[in-house]
Amino acid sequence: MTGHHDHSPGLEADYKTGMRAARLNVSVSLVLLTIKFYAFAVTQSQSIFSDAMESIVNVIAGSIALILFGVAAKPADHDHPYGHGKAEYFSSSFEGGMIAIAAIWIIIQSVEALIAGVSPRRLDFGLILVVFAGLVNLGVGWYLIRTGKRTKSPTLVASGHHLISDFYTSAAIMVGLGLVLLTGITWLDPAVAIAVALHLGWIGFKIVKGSTAALMDAEDRELLETIRATFSKYMAPGIIRIHYTRVIRSGRHHHIDAHVVVPEFWSIDRAHEETNYFEHQVMNDYPFEGEIHFHLDPCRRAYCAVCSLPGCQVRQEPFKAEIPHSLEELTSPTEPRGFKLEV
Numbered sequence: 001m002t003g004h005h006d007h008s009p010g011l012e013a014d015y016k017t018g019m020r021a022a023r024l025n026v027s028v029s030l031v032l033l034t035i036k037f038y039a040f041a042v043t044q045s046q047s048i049f050s051d052a053m054e055s056i057v058n059v060i061a062g063s064i065a066l067i068l069f070g071v072a073a074k075p076a077d078h079d080h081p082y083g084h085g086k087a088e089y090f091s092s093s094f095e096g097g098m099i100a101i102a103a104i105w106i107i108i109q110s111v112e113a114l115i116a117g118v119s120p121r122r123l124d125f126g127l128i129l130v131v132f133a134g135l136v137n138l139g140v141g142w143y144l145i146r147t148g149k150r151t152k153s154p155t156l157v158a159s160g161h162h163l164i165s166d167f168y169t170s171a172a173i174m175v176g177l178g179l180v181l182l183t184g185i186t187w188l189d190p191a192v193a194i195a196v197a198l199h200l201g202w203i204g205f206k207i208v209k210g211s212t213a214a215l216m217d218a219e220d221r222e223l224l225e226t227i228r229a230t231f232s233k234y235m236a237p238g239i240i241r242i243h244y245t246r247v248i249r250s251g252r253h254h255h256i257d258a259h260v261v262v263p264e265f266w267s268i269d270r271a272h273e274e275t276n277y278f279e280h281q282v283m284n285d286y287p288f289e290g291e292i293h294f295h296l297d298p299c300r301r302a303y304c305a306v307c308s309l310p311g312c313q314v315r316q317e318p319f320k321a322e323i324p325h326s327l328e329e330l331t332s333p334t335e336p337r338g339f340k341l342e343v
Contacts, residue, residue, distance in 0.1 A: 033059050061099075
C-alpha cells in the first residue's frame, strides 16, 4: 500500500528560493576570495592565507552545490524512481573533502613559513579586511542555514555551517593577528594558521561523515522519532501496531517502508481504504515530501489487549490500554509479541 505526498507549488517555490540562496553563496564567496587574497598579498600573513584558502573551497564547493541543487530538484523519472535528491549529498561530501584538503595545504604552508621565519607586515590593514569578511560570512551562513532548513536542502545547510565555521576561523585569525600586533611575536601568525587548519580538518571530516551516512541511508534516530510521533498522532482503530520502519532519504524526498498490523478479518478493500487514509494523514503532517509503502500483517489475535477496534469479530480478550510505540518497536524487523500493561 503506498501513499504519495507532493506539493508541486511548494516544491517550485522552495527550488527558486534555494537557487537564489545558492547563487548568493557563490557570488559572496567570489568577492570575499578576492578580498582575502589581496589581504594576504599585502600582509604575507599565513593566518590570512588560511582564511583565503577556505574561501577557495567556498567558491568551488558553492559552484558545485549550485549545479547539483538543480539536479536534485528534478522529479523522479523512469531511470531514477526515487528522484535525484541524493545529488545534494554528493555536493556535501565534496565540500567536506575540499575543506580537508585545504587544511592540509594550510599546514604545509604554515610549517614552511615557521621554518623560513617569514614576518607578516601591515597587519592592521589585514585585520580590518578579515573582520569585514568574517562578518559577511556570518550573515550569509546564517541565511543559508535558515533557507536550507526551510527548503529541506542538506546542501544549503552544509554550506551555511561551512560559512559559520569560516566566521569562527576569521575570529581566531583576528585574535592571532591582534596578538602579533601587540607582542611582536611573529611566529604566532603561522601557529594560528596551523590551529585553524586543524579545526577545518575536523569540520571537513564531520561534513563527509554526515553526507556519507545519508548516502548510505544510515539510521537517523531524530528522523525516526519524528515518524514515530506522527504515526502516533494519527493512529486509529484497526491500525493496531507498526514495526520494521525504514527510510530512504533522497534530498527532501523520503520513501518510508513499514509493516502495519491490521485486523485479520478485514477484506483487502477495507485494509486498503483504512491504511490509505492513515497514510494520507501522516504524509500531510510529515515535514518532508515523500511516500509511504505499507506491508500489511494480520493481527493473528495476538494484540487484543492493545487493540481498540469496536465490534471485533475474533476478539479473545478485552481491550485494556493503548501502548505508545517505542523506537525499538517501530524499527524492529519482527512483530512484538507482548506488552507490559498497567491496568
